[in-house]
Amino acid sequence: xxxxxxxxxxxxxxxxxxxxxxxxxxxxxxxxxxxxxxxxxxxxxxxxxxxxxxxxxxxxxxxxxxxxxxxxxxxxxxxxxxxxxxxxxxxxxxxxxxxxxxxxxxxxxxxxxxxxxxxxxxxxxxxxxxxxxxxxxxxxxxxxxxxxxxxxxxxxxxxxxxxxxxxxxxxxxxxxxxxxxxxxxxxxxxxxxxxxxxxxxxxxxxxxxxxxxxxxxxxxxxxxxxxxxxxxxxxxxxxxxxxxxxxxxxxxxxxxxxxxxxxxxxxxxxxxxxxxxxxxxxxxxxxxxxxxxx
Amino acid sequence: xxxxxxxxxxxxxxxxxxxxxxxxxxxxxxxxxxxxxxxxxxxxxxxxxxxxxxxxxxxxxxxxxxxxxxxxxxxxxxxxxxxxxxxxxxxxxxxxxxxxxxxxxxxxxxxxxxxxxxxxxxxxxxxxxxxxxxxxxxxxxxxxxxxxxxxxxxxxxxxxxxxxxxxxxxxxxxxxxxxxxxxxxxxxxxxxxxxxxxxxxxxxxxxxxxxxxxxxxxxxxxxxxxxxxxxxxxxxxxxxxxxxxxxxxxxxxxxxxxxxxxxxxxxxxxxxxxxxxxxxxxxxxxxxxxxxxxxxxxxxxxxxxxxxxxxxxxxxxxxxxxxxxxxxxxxxxxxxxxxxxxxxxxxxxxxxxxxxxxxxxxxxxxxxxxxxxxxxxxxxxxxxxxxxx
Numbered sequence: 001x002x003x004x005x006x007x008x009x010x011x012x013x014x015x016x017x018x019x020x021x022x023x024x025x026x027x028x029x030x031x032x033x034x035x036x037x038x039x040x041x042x043x044x045x046x047x048x049x050x051x052x053x054x055x056x057x058x059x060x061x062x063x064x065x066x067x068x069x070x071x072x073x074x075x076x077x078x079x080x081x082x083x084x085x086x087x088x089x090x091x092x093x094x095x096x097x098x099x100x101x102x103x104x105x106x107x108x109x110x111x112x113x114x115x116x117x118x119x120x121x122x123x124x125x126x127x128x129x130x131x132x133x134x135x136x137x138x139x140x141x142x143x144x145x146x147x148x149x150x151x152x153x154x155x156x157x158x159x160x161x162x163x164x165x166x167x168x169x170x171x172x173x174x175x176x177x178x179x180x181x182x183x184x185x186x187x188x189x190x191x192x193x194x195x196x197x198x199x200x201x202x203x204x205x206x207x208x209x210x211x212x213x214x215x216x217x218x219x220x221x222x223x224x225x226x227x228x229x230x231x232x233x234x235x236x237x238x239x240x241x242x243x244x245x246x247x248x249x250x251x252x253x254x255x256x257x258x259x260x261x262x263x264x265x266x267x268x269x270x271x272x273x274x275x276x277x278x279x280x281x282x283x284x285x286x287x288x289x290x291x292x293x294x
Numbered sequence: 295x296x297x298x299x300x301x302x303x304x305x306x307x308x309x310x311x312x313x314x315x316x317x318x319x320x321x322x323x324x325x326x327x328x329x330x331x332x333x334x335x336x337x338x339x340x341x342x343x344x345x346x347x348x349x350x351x352x353x354x355x356x357x358x359x360x361x362x363x364x365x366x367x368x369x370x371x372x373x374x375x376x377x378x379x380x381x382x383x384x385x386x387x388x389x390x391x392x393x394x395x396x397x398x399x400x401x402x403x404x405x406x407x408x409x410x411x412x413x414x415x416x417x418x419x420x421x422x423x424x425x426x427x428x429x430x431x432x433x434x435x436x437x438x439x440x441x442x443x444x445x446x447x448x449x450x451x452x453x454x455x456x457x458x459x460x461x462x463x464x465x466x467x468x469x470x471x472x473x474x475x476x477x478x479x480x481x482x483x484x485x486x487x488x489x490x491x492x493x494x495x496x497x498x499x500x501x502x503x504x505x506x507x508x509x510x511x512x513x514x515x516x517x518x519x520x521x522x523x524x525x526x527x528x529x530x531x532x533x534x535x536x537x538x539x540x541x542x543x544x545x546x547x548x549x550x551x552x553x554x555x556x557x558x559x560x561x562x563x564x565x566x567x568x569x570x571x572x573x574x575x576x577x578x579x580x581x582x583x584x585x586x587x588x589x590x591x592x593x594x595x596x597x598x599x600x601x602x603x604x605x606x607x608x609x610x611x612x613x614x615x616x617x618x619x620x621x622x623x624x625x626x627x628x629x630x631x632x633x634x635x636x637x638x639x640x641x642x643x644x645x646x647x648x649x650x651x652x653x654x655x656x657x658x659x660x661x662x663x664x665x666x667x668x669x670x671x672x673x674x675x676x677x678x679x680x681x682x683x
Contacts, residue, residue, distance in 0.1 A: 003522045006547075010514035116340060118535050120566035131546060138548050213511045215539055215567055223509070258515035264477060264505050266515075 002136035007259045008252070013143040013212070015251025016150035020205035021228035022235070022243040023157065024198030030174045030238035031194045033092065037099040038079055040225020041106035042199045046072045046206025047216040048114060054122050061128065061211065065149075068207045069200040076199025077192050085188070111218040118217045121210045128211070142212045149208060153201055154244055161240065166193055174238070223267075227254075230274045236284025245285060328371045329364075329630060331356070331620065332391035332400035334412065339379025343561060344404040344609050348426055349374065351613025352401060354601055359617070365624045370617075377403055381411035388415040388423070398624075398632055399424065401616055404609065406430035406481070409444075416443040421632045422639060424620060426612035427581075429454065429557070431484060434658040443632075445639050445658045447619050447647070448612060451481060454556050454579045455488025457664045457680055458529065461577065463496040465666075465678065466552055468526035470501045474516065474540060476532035477505035485531035485556050493529075501525050506536060513540045517547050527551060533558040538567025545572040552577060560608045560667075570672030582611040582649040583665045583677035594648045608649070615647035650679075 021043055028036045046068045053064035083102045087095045123129075130141040161167040169190045172180040181187050209224075210216050231250045235242025250270055257266040281287060333352060336345030356370050364370060373395045377384040384403050391397045392415070400416070400423045403409050409428040416423040424445040425433070431452050434444045462468040471493055476482040490500055502523050504516040517540070520528070528544070530537055530553055541553055545568075555578040565573060584595055584605060594614060598606040606614075622645055624630065627638035642654040652662035668676035 003518060006518045006521075007515060010512075010518060013514070014512050115342075117343070118563065118567070120538070120563065123569050131548075133548070138546065140546050209511075213539060214542060214569070215511060215535070219509075220511075254512075255515040259519050262505075263516045264507070 003259075006137045007255050009137065009139055009143065010259075011252030011255035012248065013146050013251075014255060015248035016146045017205055017209055017212075017224065017247075018228045018231045018251050019244045019247025020150055020153065020201050020208070021224060022231040022247045023154065023240060024202045025229055026232040026235070026237055026240060026243040027170075027194050027198045029232070031170060031191055032084070034084065034095050034099060035229070036084075036195075036198075037096075037225070038083075038102040038106060039198065039202055040221035040228070041103050041110075042072050042076055042079070042221075043202040043206045043209075043225065044216070044218060044221035045075055045106065045110065046203030047210045047220065048110065048206075049203070050207035050210055051119060051121060051216060061124070061207075065204060065207045069203045072199040072203025072206075073196045076195040076202075079199075080192055080195040085191075107218055107221075114218060116218060118215050121214050121216065123214075124211060146208050146212055149204060153204060154240075157197065157201070158240065160197065166190070170194055227270055230270055233274060233284055234277055236287035239284070239286045242284055242286040327368050329368050329624065330371050330373055330395055330397045331617075332388070332395065332397035333372050333374040333402060334377055334384055334387045334391060334400050335374070335402040336379040336404055336408070337376035341379050341405055343563075344427065345376075345379070345402070347607060347609035348402065348404050348613035348616070350602060351426075351598075351606070351610040351615075352617045354598065354610075355614045355617035355621070358597075359621045365621060365630075368630070370621065373397055377408060379405075379408070381408045384408040384412045385415055388412045389419075392419045392421050397421070398630060399620055399635055401426070401620065404428070406433055409433060409446075413441050413444045417441060420636075422636045424616060424639070426616035427557075427609060430480065440657060443636055445654065447615055447649070447652070447660050448581055449662060449664060450659060451484040451556075452488040453664065455485040455531070456492045457666070458485075458554050458556065458577075458579050459489045459492035459496065459498075461579075461666045461678070461680065462527050462529070462552075462554060463493060463498055466527060466577075468552075469498050470525040471498060471527050471529055472502040472504070472520050472523060472525045473500060473529045474504045474506065474513075474520070474532075475530075476508055476536060478507045479532070481533075481556075481558065482531040486529070489529050489531070506532075506540075508533075508536065510536060511539060513543050514547065517544050517549060520544075521547055521549055525551065528553045530555045531558070534561040534564040534567065538564045541568040541576060542572050550575070554578065557581060557608060562607070565672045568672075573669045573672040576669040578667055578669075580665050580667050581608040583667050583674060585667075585674050585677040586665075590646065591648050611648045615649050618647060619645055 024039045028034055049071045050064045050068040053059045053067050079102055083098050084095060087098060128141050132139045161170060169185045172185055173187055173190045177187055227250055231246030232243045234249060235246030254266045254270060257269045277284065333349060335349050336342055356372055360369050373391060375387045377387050388400060391400055399421060402425060403412065404427045406428040409425045410433060412423055420443060422443045422445060427448050428446050429448055429451045431450050433446060434441050462471060473486050475486045502520060504520065506513060528551060530540060537555055537559055552575040557580050559578040560580055595606055598610060623635055623639040627634045640654060644651055644653055650662045652660035655661050663679045666678045666680060667674050
């Protein structure tokens with residue numbers, strides 16, 4: 001039983017990271033119907049920006065987290081302005097291929113500057129190095145930080161989307177771009193805002209992963225990015241709560257496959273789930289409620 | 295007509311190429327104050343840390359040899375190329391070193407895969423190639439037989455796995471072991487197999503076996519599973535990149551049993567990734583330890599620190615020994631050509647190096663001792679030498 005609960009804790013920590021990345025995929029898809037492959041590289045850049053804030057600038061964890069989120073916001077908007085905006089009226093396949101190109105460009109461009117070697121985050125001190133024991137289970141302060149940050153950020157996101165004017169504009173654009181434009185909504189700035197939000201979350205995920213796993217490299221976004229994408233599809237792509245549920249589900253499944261089966265099959269199981277969802281319920285778990293799309 | 299002309303041209307080029315080669319290699323042997331040594335290492339790419347360290351050691355040894363008068367008054371001249379950690383590139387460079395630069399022997403590459411690729415060229419061109427760190431079992435001998443021109447100065451993976459199993463059973467009195475291995479590398483598989491064989495023969499049992507793939511980051515699930523088992527030690531054959539994370543996560547989960555590994559642990563990055571406090575009760579087999587009080591080793595460490603301003607690791611020491619080993623062969627060799635050098639290297643007896651003294655056996659492997667390094671709070675605290683193969 002202790003083991004089981006410990007595995008649940010492991011699964012929730014891992015799932016939080018997938019959820020944070022999946023939100024960015026899902027928001028961008030919701031608004032311009034584009035699978036933004038470069039998203040997972042923004043996550044990687046966030047990890048590196050956090051790393052340089054902590055090592056070169058000697059900043060604390062929270063300032064680094066905020067700086068990484070701000071920097072990723074700018075990067076996300078720049079990617080949209082430079083690579084995707086000129087293709088606004090092009091075919092979807094052209095934009096998709098551009099997204100793959102941007103992704104590879106960022107990965108290998110970054111490698112040029114920081115080399116392919118793995119880097120370790122500086123060791124955490126103070127309360128971030130704490131571990132708490134409950135019976136036979138162990139929870140680290142870093143796990144709590146990850147889960148808490150995810151919940152706070154998602155609550156904030158939900159507030160922005162549901163309660164603010166900008167959020168209303170986002171929902172309008174995702175429902176019908178042309179109609180929204182006729183109503184006087186600035187579609188371009190709304191799309192930029194969506195990219196900004198998604199990238200900020202990815203940046204936060206990058207720094208949190210750096211703190212939690214202590215290891216970053218230029219290709220670190222590839223596999224988590226794919227799995228977060230599966231999470232987004234699982235929950236119903238374009239739907240914010242769906243991405244979150246998907247993230248936690250994929251994280252938990254992965255942990256349980258490794259914990260009670262064979263760890264070598266965990267990725268196979270995750271992608272098998274993707275295939276089954278696409279066959280049985282192509283719109284995803286929450287896919288019917290199209291009005292929720294953002 | 296055009297076709298004929300082009301064939302004629304091609305043949306002409308080929309002949310001039312061949313004669314150029316011949317002249318080159320002869321010139322090398324006959325009259326020159328230089329002996330060219332090829333260096334074919336991973337200076338960039340995935341395992342750049344191994345290649346760069348080895349080359350640092352090699353250059354230091356070559357400088358020392360030349361400062362002491364060289365070989366029979368001739369200076370050693372290194373010809374250095376970067377194979378980018380790619381086996382295909384290693385082959386191209388080996389060809390270039392032999393045909394264009396006319397080297398008498400090639401040092402490197404550091405990893406077994408690239409070194410094996412290079413051997414095919416060496417056998418064809420009859421030029422000896424020597425690696426300091428290619429530990430895979432089938433490097434110098436495989437199913438097709440012995441490789442005449444391939445040598446190495448490090449022990450094999452099967453010896454490493456066996457030595458660690460003996461250490462676990464005798465020094466740590468372990469009865470039950472769990473294996474966590476990198477299923478994507480032959481290195482880890484070979485080590486795990488040999489560890490299992492020896493450990494069970496010594497009366498121990500393997501109570502669990504888990505696997506991961508390179509680049510994984512989250513090991514909490516398998517470690518939680520292991521935590522529920524009853525065991526004495528964890529054997530973790532793999533490279534520092536994942537091993538560091540596994541050790542960190544295991545200690546965070548409260549697993550405080552000894553963790554054993556192999557020479558893949560030997561990198562400063564292991565400490566960075568795992569954190570110094572997690573690296574307690576961690577043991578790994580290695581080629582050399584900086585704790586060794588042997589005067590030759592102490593001198594090497596001092597000189598190395600003076601030259602490069604850092605602590606030497608095993609790859610530095612192996613690179614240093616590698617160049618010294620070839621120089622030793624050249625001194626004993628009847629003439630300064632590749633064939634005579636090969637015979638001299640094969641006859642090496644009781645060569646004394648920083649990584650221990652050794653002789654070359656009939657399979658071109660060294661017969662040498664292994665060191666089991668123990669870490670306490672991230673620093674080397676113990677070093678036990680064990681068994682000549």
